[in-house]
Amino acid sequence: MGMTIAEKMLAAHSGHDTVVPGQLIECATDWVLCHEITTPAALRMLEERGMDRVFDPQKIVAVPDHSVPAMNIKAAKMYQKLKSWVQEKGIEHFYDVGRGGIAHVVLENTGLMKPGQTLVSGDSHTCNAGALGAFATGVGSTDLAGAIYAGKVWFKVPETMLIRVTGKTNPGVTPKDIVLEVIKQIGADGANYMVMEWVGDYIDQLDMEGRFTLTNMAIEAGGKTGIVAVDDTTRAYMQQRGVSPEQYTEYQSDPDAKYKVVVEIDAAQVEPTVAYPHIPSNGRVAGSDRIRVTHAYVGSCTNGRITDLRDVARILKGRKVAQDVQMIVVPATQAIWKQAAQEGLLEIFVDAGASVSYPSCGACLGMHSGVLGPDDICISSSNRNFVGRMGDPSAQIYLASPATVAASAVEGFIADPRRYDAEGNDLNAAD
Amino acid sequence: MPTVHVFARDHINTDEIIPARHLTTDVESELAKYAMEDYDKDFVRRVQPGDIIVAGADFGCGSSREHAVWALRGAGVSAVIAPNFARIYYRNSINNGFLALECEGITELFQDGEEAELDLKGGTIRNPRTGKELSFVPVPQFALDVQKAGGWLEYMKAGEDVEGERLDNASTSAGHGHAGTPLGDDPAKEDGPRPEQASGHQKEEHHA
Numbered sequence: 001m002g003m004t005i006a007e008k009m010l011a012a013h014s015g016h017d018t019v020v021p022g023q024l025i026e027c028a029t030d031w032v033l034c035h036e037i038t039t040p041a042a043l044r045m046l047e048e049r050g051m052d053r054v055f056d057p058q059k060i061v062a063v064p065d066h067s068v069p070a071m072n073i074k075a076a077k078m079y080q081k082l083k084s085w086v087q088e089k090g091i092e093h094f095y096d097v098g099r100g101g102i103a104h105v106v107l108e109n110t111g112l113m114k115p116g117q118t119l120v121s122g123d124s125h126t127c128n129a130g131a132l133g134a135f136a137t138g139v140g141s142t143d144l145a146g147a148i149y150a151g152k153v154w155f156k157v158p159e160t161m162l163i164r165v166t167g168k169t170n171p172g173v174t175p176k177d178i179v180l181e182v183i184k185q186i187g188a189d190g191a192n193y194m195v196m197e198w199v200g201d202y203i204d205q206l207d208m209e210g211r212f213t214l215t216n217m218a219i220e221a222g223g224k225t226g227i228v229a230v231d232d233t234t235r236a237y238m239q240q241r242g243v244s245p246e247q248y249t250e251y252q253s254d255p256d257a258k259y260k261v262v263v264e265i266d267a268a269q270v271e272p273t274v275a276y277p278h279i280p281s282n283g284r285v286a287g288s289d290r291i292r293v294t295h296a297y298v299g300s301c302t303n304g305r306i307t308d309l310r311d312v313a314r315i316l317k318g319r320k321v322a323q324d325v326q327m328i329v330v331p332a333t334q335a336i337w338k339q340a341a342q343e344g345l346l347e348i349f350v351d352a353g354a355s356v357s358y359p360s361c362g363a364c365l366g367m368h369s370g371v372l373g374p375d376d377i378c379i380s381s382s383n384r385n386f387v388g389r390m391g392d393p394s395a396q397i398y399l400a401s402p403a404t405v406a407a408s409a410v411e412g413f414i415a416d417p418r419r420y421d422a423e424g425n426d427l428n429a430a431d
Numbered sequence: 432m433p434t435v436h437v438f439a440r441d442h443i444n445t446d447e448i449i450p451a452r453h454l455t456t457d458v459e460s461e462l463a464k465y466a467m468e469d470y471d472k473d474f475v476r477r478v479q480p481g482d483i484i485v486a487g488a489d490f491g492c493g494s495s496r497e498h499a500v501w502a503l504r505g506a507g508v509s510a511v512i513a514p515n516f517a518r519i520y521y522r523n524s525i526n527n528g529f530l531a532l533e534c535e536g537i538t539e540l541f542q543d544g545e546e547a548e549l550d551l552k553g554g555t556i557r558n559p560r561t562g563k564e565l566s567f568v569p570v571p572q573f574a575l576d577v578q579k580a581g582g583w584l585e586y587m588k589a590g591e592d593v594e595g596e597r598l599d600n601a602s603t604s605a606g607h608g609h610a611g612t613p614l615g616d617d618p619a620k621e622d623g624p625r626p627e628q629a630s631g632h633q634k635e636e637h638h639a
Contacts, residue, residue: 024573038496041457049584067455074455124495124519140497140523141457142583150587154522154573188442189489193518222492222517279442365451365494384493386446388469 002254004160005229006195009135009251013118014155021159021260029059030117032147034091035103036064038122040081042145054089055151061093061112062086063103066361071368101333101359104128104301108212109335111241115230116249120147125301125383126225127218131211132238133230133250138219158224159260160195160253161186165202167267172418174311175210176303176381176401178202178265179217180273184283186263192222194260197253202267203228208237209307216302217383220280229253272417274379275399278387286404287416295378296321296409297390298402299330299357300364303381306336306343308402313345314424315406315417316352322412327354328370334359354409366390372397379408432546432559433481433509436474439538443470443486444493445520449502451494462498463505480507483547485537488513491520500527510549512537512556512567525571528578532556534567 003011007019014025032055034042039062046052054060062082070076079097086094093112100106104125107113115133119126122144129136139153147153163182183190196218203211211233215226228234230250238248272286298304298312309331321327329349331337337359340346349356357363363370364382372378372391378398380390385397400408403417419428447470449462456462467474484503490513491499500523503511510530514537524531530551540558541547548557557564580586 037454041497044457045584049588051584051588066451072455078455122495122497124493126495138495138519140495140500140519140526142497142526143522146583146587149584150591152587154583189492189515189517192489192515219493219519222489224518365446367451367454371452384444384446386444386493388450389446393469 001258002256004195004253004257004259005133005197005227005251006135006160006225007157007257009116009118010155010157012116012249013135019157021157023157025155025157026152027118027155029120029147029151029153031113031119032060032144032151033103033107033119033121033123033126034060034062034082034144034148035066035121035123036068036075036078036082037066038141038144039085040078041141042122042148043081043085045142045145046149051145051149054091054148057090058092059151060091060148061095061103061107061110062091063095063100063106064097065101065103065359066365067367068097068360069358071362099334101331101336102301102304102361104216105304105332105336108132109241109333111238111243114238114243114248115234116251120144120153124219125216127223128212128216128301130215130218130225130227131208133228133234135225135227137225156193158193158195160197160257161191161223161261161263162259163196163198163263163265165198165200165265165267167202169202169267169270170418171422172272172403172416172420173267173270174401174403175206175213177270177273178267179214180275180280180283180399181270182263182265183217183221183275183281184273186221188220188279188281189222190281191218194223196221196223196226198226198228200265204231206233207307208233209305212305213302217280220383272401272404274404274414275385277385277396277398280383280385280399285416286400287414289414291398291414292377292412293325293379293398293408293414294376295370295372296325296327296405297330297363297370297378297380297382298405299328299332300361300382301332302383303402304330304332304336304359306339308381309336309340309345310343311401311403312406313348314422315403315410315420316354317348317424319352319410321353321409325409325412327352327409328357328363329354330357330359330363332359363390379405379414381405432548433483434479435483435485435541435543435545435547436478437538437541437543438467438470438484438486441487442489442492445491445496445499446493448491448499449496454496454498457498457501459501459505462502466502466506466508475506478506478508481509482507483549484508484511485541486511486513487538488515490516492517495519497523497527500524500529504529525574525577526583528582532567532570534565536565540565
């Protein structure tokens with residue numbers, strides 16, 4: 001029987017010729033990604049058990065990103081814990097504050113993580129890296145500890161959901177709208193325990209930045225990971241990072257691979273989508289209700305990439321953020337920050353009245369640098385709109401694409417970004 | 432008898448179970464003070480050691496924070512029973528030997544504050560007031576093995592000489608949503624029904 005791309009990768013990493021969904025395996029991890037929130041607990045567990053070692057200091061990537069620059073003394077101590085461990089164990093790939101950014105986006109750009117490899121991290125958005133044609137999934141601190149110690153993790157081989165996206169999107173519709181539409185259709189646990197494998201001519205045409213947005217949000221449907229198989233776009237992306245095809249293994253699903261569910265999406269039918277509070281599956285068309293916003297946030301591992309910032313700048317250029325709206329823009333990494341500066345994007349944001357912040361997860365999960373207060377209403381390019389996610393439990397979070405966030409920030413109400421053309425011209429202005 | 436706290440909504444997420452603002456510690460007794468804070472601020476004042484949480488589907492979705500399991504355990508919760516769990520929360524439960532029992536229809540079995548009879552060996556939970564009883568999906572053999580070892584790290588350490596073998600031999604059919612061996616049964620007899628059959632079985636009600 002044929003295997004899916006996920007099954008092939010898991011078989012290859014567990015010493016099997018074939019695996020089937022439901023089978024429990026011990027899977028070798030090529031990479032372990034560590035940040036300062038979940039890693040200190042893992043290190044404590046290992047120390048308490050006399051298991052204080054690392055399976056391979058060259059296969060661990062450490063990136064403090066959640067509470068940095070340290071938001072308080074407790075956070076500073078967690079950062080110190082991560083850093084002293086890095087130094088003590090000789091962890092080779094450490095991206096300190098000022099040299100890194102949001103761990104998932106840092107990793108995707110390093111060229112370290114390659115197609116066909118496996119990754120775990122104590123972070124639910126680890127699924128992000130699946131866009132490289134890899135198997136990447138989030139785990140808790142105990143699993144993280146096991147992976148640090150032995151380079152392996154237990155998995156139940158997941159079933160796979162095939163998502164076929166065909167056709168072209170209309171102007172103003174982005175990969176974020178596609179993934180919000182899919183989650184709306186299948187539900188916030190529609191892919192629980194499953195791999196979400198993305199195929200179709202829409203995916204074939206999509207750049208890597210857009211693919212990362214799709215795989216990043218697999219967890220918002222309960223998925224174990226999202227995967228896009230390697231193609232020329234992936235190969236070119238790796239090549240730009242100094243990695244040639246001989247250095248990695250490409251896997252493709254067999255034509256007779258078994259899928260638990262097949263979801264068909266006509267890209268032309270997808271509209272700019274906003275997930276209303278308090279669950280990412282609560283999608284509606286942008287601008288269909290008149291909802292005032294007090295905050296606008298562009299950033300996170302989902303949508304803090306250069307393509308996202310360009311899309312925001314397209315709409316903000318020569319315009320102002322509405323009087324009553326506080327807008328923050330957070331480039332996902334130092335490299336993206338620099339590129340945005342070089343392209344003049346940061347100047348556009350500042351001129352519009354947006355605050356440009358340093359790379360961090362802070363606002364997305366309500367830790368720091370953009371925490372919402374009681375009854376605040378935020379339009380956000382991030383990934384979760386749960387109660388209390390970004391701050392006070394009474395705050396309302398609406399998830400959308402960077403373009404929708406920008407259009408809403410200008411209007412002061414949740415707005416349809418299709419009002420602006422590809423050059424940022426206001427199509428309503430001629431009226 | 433343990434008291435049942437009914438949180439009937441589906442998709443109770445880890446941000447509600449333990450908000451990110453408290454993640455600058457991993458000390459269980461500290462986290463316990465904030466368990467369920469963004470869902471029910473008063474919960475930590477009501478909960479008693481050994482109590483049970485009964486919740487809607489997809490419990491524990493969202494962030495991978497294992498702090499969710501630690502906060503609940505620290506607060507004295509002995510088990511969470513829900514129709515199903517989000518996968519990272521579920522594996523965190525297994526890795527900590529913390530009970531996450533899958534049981535269709537569980538939120539209708541109890542009203543908030545009622546007492547429960549939990550029979551882990553028999554695989555049932557009963558409401559003594561109504562006499563109604565439900566069977567939960569048997570805990571996977573693998574999860575029991577991990578619990579017996581004291582957690583995933585102990586299990587892994589103990590098995591370093593037999594790398595990669597145990598899971599296939601003992602536990603192939605176990606796992607989330609797949610019926611494994613009921614607690615207390617001989618693992619050798621393991622031949623659980625498929626999920627479809629298992630879910631039908633769960634819905635049966637046994638009147639005492």
